[in-house]
Amino acid sequence: MRLIASDLDGTIIGRDGKISSRTVRAFRDAADAGVQIVFVTGRPPRWLTPLREQMEHEGTVICSNGAVLYDLATDRVLSAQTVPHRDLFAAREIILGLHPHVGFAAETIEGFQLEPGFVESGSVELLGGIVPRPLHESLRPGDAVVKFLARGHDLDPDVFLAQVRPAVSHLVEATHSASGVALLEMARPGINKAVTLAHYAASLEIDAADVVAFGDMPNDIEMLEWAGHGYAMASGHPGAIDAARFKAPAFEDDGVAQILEARLALL
Incomplete structure (x- = not known):
């Protein structure tokens, strides 16, 4: 050892x-x-x-x-290792095609951006004053995204991952780590x-x-x-x-x- x-x-x-x-x-x-x-x-x-x-x-x-x-x-x-914005948005569209009510967020080197619907409305206050906005508005061209997140509501985490992973594998590497929460964590492929x-x-x-x-x-x-x-x-x-x-x-x-x-x- x-x-x-x-x-x-x-x-x-x-x-x-x-x-x-x-x-x-x-x-x-x-x-x-x-x-x-x-x-x-x-x-x-x-x-x-x-x-x-x-x-x-x-x-x-x-x-x-x-x-x-x-x-x-x-x-x-x-x-x-960052996720290109074009791949993030392409993966987002694919996931929405599978589950139209999923919420999204992006972890960057500088901080965190989330869209409306990613967390419960009452939980936004716990995120340090972050104002939910669509990612195409909040992400700046130079923002280095290291993790792209998708949160489903009333979905089984393992089923959610099994459905999404093969559909977006050419764009992002998907996994999950939150027990009981359908929260996918996606990184650059590989x-x-x-x-x-x-x-x-x-x-x-x-x-x-x-x-x-x-x-x-x-x-x-x-x-x-x-x-x-x-x-x-x-x-x-x-x-x-x-x-x-x-x-x-x-x-x-x-x-x-x-x-x-x-x-x-x-x-």
Whole structure:
């Protein structure tokens, strides 16, 4: 074990935004043992506060499902893989042809833009004053889109993904990570957590066989398959569990900490 790659939400961060003290201690013990650590998340850089305040992590984070490589110590984007606006709008039309009442949003390097109907009207106040507008009005030519989102209402998340993914695969790479919410996350084709993690590991001269990865949702599947030791959370999505070689105890049981403690005892 030379590199630990961990997802955040549902893997080490709960719905309350907290990381358990046992998990924090396990990661610190791993770092003290000389193991490299990288967090791999669907979150954008601006949502990394738990890593700073609870984990006191200052290293590299792979954000936006692999589209962004971010240096937390300097608050700097190291690299970004963006979705061309023309492909975003083409995918939008295809999705609307399948589900006419879907709402859309775009995550950019600079911030977040959303259309009317993407969230409940009462939730807009929680988005920091963002005014919903059609993306063709709010996106400027130079805005670097790293994640395109589509939210369906009263749709099954897995069914929604299964219908949309093949229809837009020539334009965007689609996945989802929100349990119980039909929210598709789309990136530039060929971009996912595994691709960026593989490049990052190679920069450290670490092979996949020496990587231990943790995740719980469909957006983790490629990473869990790529890592030599990919652990899906027992509390995770069935697709992630089926894809992973190994299974960690549930999030509620500090599953990641349990695995790290056991592996560190063997070093």
